[in-house]
Amino acid sequence: EDTSNGTVPTPLTNYLDTQYFGEISIGSPAQTFNVVFDTGSANLWVPSQSCSPFSTACFTHNRYDASRSQTYVENGTGFSIQYASGNVRGFLSEDVVVVGGIPVVQVFAEATFLSAMPFIFAKFDGVLGMGYPKVAIDGITPVFDRIMSQHVLKEEVFSIYYSRDPKHLPGGELVLGGTDPNYYTGTFNYVDTKQTGTWEVIMKGVSVGSEMTFCVAGCTAVIDTGSSYITGPASSVALLMKTIGAEQDESGYKVSCDTVLNLPSVTFHLGGKEYSLTHEDYILWQSQMEGDVCTVTFRGLDVPPPTGPIWILGANFIARYYTEFDRRNNRIGFATAV
């Protein structure tokens, strides 16, 4: 259904509470792709028809075929993007991209190489960066900026809902131009971005139980729809995990499932409000052959200066707090998700 502001909500798929993605189309006739809508980056890339069969991760996903699109415009400039883990290489092309029912002529990257790690585990095809132009590689105008310049949106904002239960449908929702009251209660509390050009805010502290323990002098937090977990400086997260009795193994932090119900809340102080996560929000409880495994969805990650040290609030935070990204006022709004 087309809402009054010219866009339709994009339903998202929730894969194991760790990967959230939705469908876009590129080209005429439409070629559809599943992409992560990622506020931590600002470029669009999808696997290319001309990707090397040796790049398994590329070969096992939907691939864009320029030769089948009547609206394809050649560019050919090289492209490469590096993530916390994993990298993508390819070349630029231009075609009509449709997001939330809105068509834009977009420069994007056709990926000819995807690193096996982690992309062989990706249930989606590509990434659509929802970050500011400032962080866009090759100075390419991001998709949302192209949409804003069409003046079809009621408000220059976009909102993200991530469900907390993979069995719950839809697994999430992206709204361009507004918010969806079906997925939050109460009012929004807003935090200004730390500087125009990134979805970063100043965080006033992180506390566990009653005592304030981390980021006591204030620190930077990025609200990142493209991250599965919450990450913080490795030393702080290590101490936080020790406080809740979590042990680290090769795949992250674990707690024994019979202690989960007594785990304390972890609270993030943003914009004068406290945003608490309970064990329901930060424990991934998986029943496996050898018994139940309870993973803590926090990771230590030391981001080098000038960007870091930084906390990354990802999907597990957004699943609890419905998030509105406001480009008009350079601020982020949080409301309690339903």
Ligand SMILES: COCCCC[C@@](O)(c1ccccc1-c1ccccc1)[C@@H]1CCCN(C(=O)[C@H]2C[C@@H](N)[C@@H](O)C2)C1
């Ligand atoms: C909510 O849904 C999240 C999607 C999963 C993200 C992710 O978990 C993932 C898992 C499996 C396969 C591929 C990818 C993945 C990899 C790169 C881009 C997008 C998705 C990423 C794993 C590596 C660290 N990480 C980021 O750096 C992310 C940080 C973010 N800003 C991006 O730019 C890269 C998150």
